[in-house]
Amino acid sequence: MVKKLPPALASCDVPAIWLSHKKELYNYIFKRVKDRELAEDILQEVLLKVYNFCLSKSGVRNLRSWLFQIAQNTIMDHYRKSSKFQDRDIPDVAAEEENMAFKEAVNFIEPMLGFLPEEYAVPLKMADIDGLKQAEIACKLGLSLPATKSRIQRARQLLKAEFITCCNFETDAQGNLVSFDIKATCAPLISYRKKNF
Structure with missing residues (x-):
């Protein structure tokens, strides 16, 4: 399957890419290194x-996530190369801010619960979003504990299937999410993103 590049990347329009993201990238870098010249x-x-x-024409699905991943890696490279910094001086970017693609994907979990039948969506929301114990969910919904566990497990499978249907995402070798974007064919999530972000 051929990856479709964002228009600016497809044409390798570096000035357009840079104008769109330069200020946000600078702020992201400055927040971490706290030195204007270094930023x-x-x-x-x-x-x-x-x-x-752009010269190599490699594929990227989510331009914004990709740019910030490059910025994060470049910050880490700088600290590793600089002999005046000790390991303890390297900002723990992962601890300070979760992977941006993951944070972006999390925004769409609740709306995607609306794609599931209510009998699955409700117990899953109670368990994974509201943080209720499964015994408490069973009591509130008038279900047995095994039935509740079964519905939550099935709901997670259904939600995963919806993510695969509606979203493009890539993971690294460790399984961490590195790129996330909504497919153009997923009208409900596109509409949700326009209204809320």
């Missing part, structure tokens, strides 16, 4: 990586 230097490195990417 500018790292931002320039990110620009070079974007340019090199």
Whole structure:
């Protein structure tokens, strides 16, 4: 299956990519390194990586997540190369801020519960979003504990299937989400994103 590139990447329009994201990327970098000059230097490195990417024409599904992943990696590279910094000085970017693609995907879990039959959506929301214990859910819904566990498990499978149907996502070798985007064919989530983000 051929990956469809965002228009700016498909045409390798580096100036358009840069104009759209430069300020946000700078703020992201500055927040972590807390030095304006260093933030500018790292931002320039990110620009070079974007340019090199365009030359190689590799595939990317989610431009924004990809750009911030490059920025994060470039910050880490800078700290690793710099001999004046100890390991303890390297900002723990992963602890400070969860993977951006994962955070973006989480925003769509609740709306996607609406795609499931109510008998599955309700216990799953109570368990995974509201944080109720399964025995408490069983009591509230008038179900046996085994029936509740079964519905929650089935709901998770259905929700995963909906994510696969409605979203493009990529994971790294460790299974971490590195890229997330809604498919153009998933009108309900596209509409939700337009209204809420």
